[in-house]
Amino acid sequence: MRNVKTLGLLGTGVIGGGWAARALHFGIDVIAADIKPEMEEWIRGAVANAEPALARLTFAPLPPKGQLSFTTDLKVMAQRADFIQENIPEQLPLKQRMLAEVSRHAAADVIIASSTSGLTPTDLQRDMASPGRFCVAHPFNPVYLLPLVELVGGQKTVQDTIDAAAKFFTYIGMHPLHVRREVPGHLTDRLQEALWREILHLVNDGVATTGELDESIIYGPGLRWAAMGTNLIYHLAGGESGMRHMLAQFGPCLKWPWTKLEAPELTETLIDRMVEGTQAQAAGRSIRELERLRDDYLVAIQQVLRQYNIGAGATLRSLEERLYQEAATARAAQSIDPDKPLRLLDTVVRPEWVDYNRHMSDFRYSQVFGDAMDALFRRAGVDETYRETGRMYYSVENHVRHLGEAKAGEPLYVTTQLLGVDDKRLHVFHRMHRGRDDKQIATADQMYLHVDTGAAKAAPADAKIRAKLESIRSKQAGLPPPPEAGRAVGRAQR
Numbered sequence: 001m002r003n004v005k006t007l008g009l010l011g012t013g014v015i016g017g018g019w020a021a022r023a024l025h026f027g028i029d030v031i032a033a034d035i036k037p038e039m040e041e042w043i044r045g046a047v048a049n050a051e052p053a054l055a056r057l058t059f060a061p062l063p064p065k066g067q068l069s070f071t072t073d074l075k076v077m078a079q080r081a082d083f084i085q086e087n088i089p090e091q092l093p094l095k096q097r098m099l100a101e102v103s104r105h106a107a108a109d110v111i112i113a114s115s116t117s118g119l120t121p122t123d124l125q126r127d128m129a130s131p132g133r134f135c136v137a138h139p140f141n142p143v144y145l146l147p148l149v150e151l152v153g154g155q156k157t158v159q160d161t162i163d164a165a166a167k168f169f170t171y172i173g174m175h176p177l178h179v180r181r182e183v184p185g186h187l188t189d190r191l192q193e194a195l196w197r198e199i200l201h202l203v204n205d206g207v208a209t210t211g212e213l214d215e216s217i218i219y220g221p222g223l224r225w226a227a228m229g230t231n232l233i234y235h236l237a238g239g240e241s242g243m244r245h246m247l248a249q250f251g252p253c254l255k256w257p258w259t260k261l262e263a264p265e266l267t268e269t270l271i272d273r274m275v276e277g278t279q280a281q282a283a284g285r286s287i288r289e290l291e292r293l294r295d296d297y298l299v300a301i302q303q304v305l306r307q308y309n310i311g312a313g314a315t316l317r318s319l320e321e322r323l324y325q326e327a328a329t330a331r332a333a334q335s336i337d338p339d340k341p342l343r344l345l346d347t348v349v350r351p352e353w354v355d356y357n358r359h360m361s362d363f364r365y366s367q368v369f370g371d372a373m374d375a376l377f378r379r380a381g382v383d384e385t386y387r388e389t390g391r392m393y394y395s396v397e398n399h400v401r402h403l404g405e406a407k408a409g410e411p412l413y414v415t416t417q418l419l420g421v422d423d424k425r426l427h428v429f430h431r432m433h434r435g436r437d438d439k440q441i442a443t444a445d446q447m448y449l450h451v452d453t454g455a456a457k458a459a460p461a462d463a464k465i466r467a468k469l470e471s472i473r474s475k476q477a478g479l480p481p482p483p484e485a486g487r488a489v490g491r492a493q494r
């Protein structure tokens with residue numbers, strides 16, 4: 001498959017907009033096609049709305065954002081795109097017709113994927129040119145924050161298509177789940193619909209309101225589901241003998257049965273109950289307000305899960321690992337200028353980094369210096385693989401001086417001078433500068449100790465790591481020592 005530089009979108013509604021925001025954020029250009037010219041304004045708005053939450057998802061160094069362009073001419077899109085994602089309404093004849101048309105304009109090595117929620121790939125690829133490069137790639141709303149994408153091949157899909165699509169989606173921070181057998185509704189919508197059907201029954205039978213049913217999820221199972229699915233959770237619920245005991249205990253209930261398979265008739269009364277119930281839950285909040293709230297907690301949950309390296313948090317962690325690695329590789333390729341400290345980090349003050357004075361909060365200075373240090377470590381080879389061997393540098397002393405302010409949106413950069421390296425110790429001095437006027441706004445004088453985490457004590461660093469750090473230090477040996485290095489904290493008059 002081609003290296004994907006430009007993603008083509010067919011249909012730019014809710015899902016097309018979500019794909020655009022995600023791809024642009026991770027540095028992919030997007031050419032969006034829709035039959036309605038007014039969708040250009042809509043998609044630009046959708047991308048802008050997604051940005052605040054996306055910007056907080058990760059602080060890892062991102063490539064420059066992609067460029068968005070729009071056309072009402074499907075052919076223009078098909079000829080410029082390296083990968084095409086279809087997101088038009090869920091109607092089989094319409095999708096078949098449009099996919100066939102797109103496939104005649106796109107080069108044969110361009111993968112064409114469909115966001116369909118439940119149509120099967122064999123049906124969709126029926127009239128396409130080169131149908132082997134087609135697959136279903138079913139995302140979840142909001143596409144820019146939820147990593148899951150179900151990949152499903154049809155009878156004519158070749159394995160390379162699934163593999164290449166998985167690679168692309170991973171690149172833009174997603175978790176591709178290969179659905180090995182095509183079934184209507186794929187996997188997730190089958191599960192979601194089963195739950196929804198029971199909700200409709202319970203509302204229809206007057207057992208509970210939509211709000212009560214949502215409470216039954218969000219205070220209980222919903223919290224568990226974010227990191228362990230129903231099966232693993234039930235395994236835990238069975239005690240020491242796990243799933244076997246769980247099935248023995250609750251198996252009979254499945255026969256009673258507690259649930260109803262067929263959906264209820266969507267009568268006017270049921271529709272009214274569902275609509276009135278959800279309006280009461282919204283309590284006057286607009287869809288936009290609720291979307292912002294949803295986006296904020298989705299970001300926060302993924303960041304918590306990242307600490308446990310589980311579920312969507314594991315996806316985020318491996319994405320960040322790659323982004324840090326790429327940035328470190330790009331910087332390592334730059335030769336060290338012996339006349340200047342190393343420029344290790346370029347960043348921007350994010351809106352949520354500022355305090356009530358509208359300046360960057362003091363703890364964010366430590367975060368930015370920490371990111372610079374991370375870049376130095378990677379450059380020296382202290383990365384995830386090294387840490388897995390149970391060795392790491394720990395910070396043991398840190399003196400930050402605050403000399404100026406930075407406001408939201410201001411570019412910053414950090415330069416670093418290595419003052420001392422030995423078997424176990426690493427002494428560094430960072431300067432943080434404001435991008436607009438190069439003013440030095442903070443310094444950090446830091447001492448790190450190399451630790452064997454298993455033994456919980458200081459231990460010599462790997463010889464290769466030490467040699468790399470030593471090589472940087474010796475190239476910087478001609479730089480004047482920073483006057484602030486080694487300074488003590490000023491004492492107030494007693």
Ligand SMILES: NC(=O)c1ccc[n+]([C@@H]2O[C@H](COP(=O)([O-])OP(=O)(O)OC[C@H]3O[C@@H](n4cnc5c(N)ncnc54)[C@H](O)[C@@H]3O)[C@@H](O)[C@H]2O)c1
Binds near residue numbers: 010
């Ligand atoms: N909304 C969801 O939660 C969700 C989630 C996952 C997948 N999906 C799937 O994604 C697809 C799109 O859903 P949506 O919610 O974004 O729909 P939508 O109605 O918001 O957007 C569809 C867009 O397609 C455009 N369109 C219609 N015919 C077209 C044509 N011939 N050429 C180009 N553009 C055309 C419309 O103008 C509209 O902008 C569907 O297949 C749906 O099943 C939806």
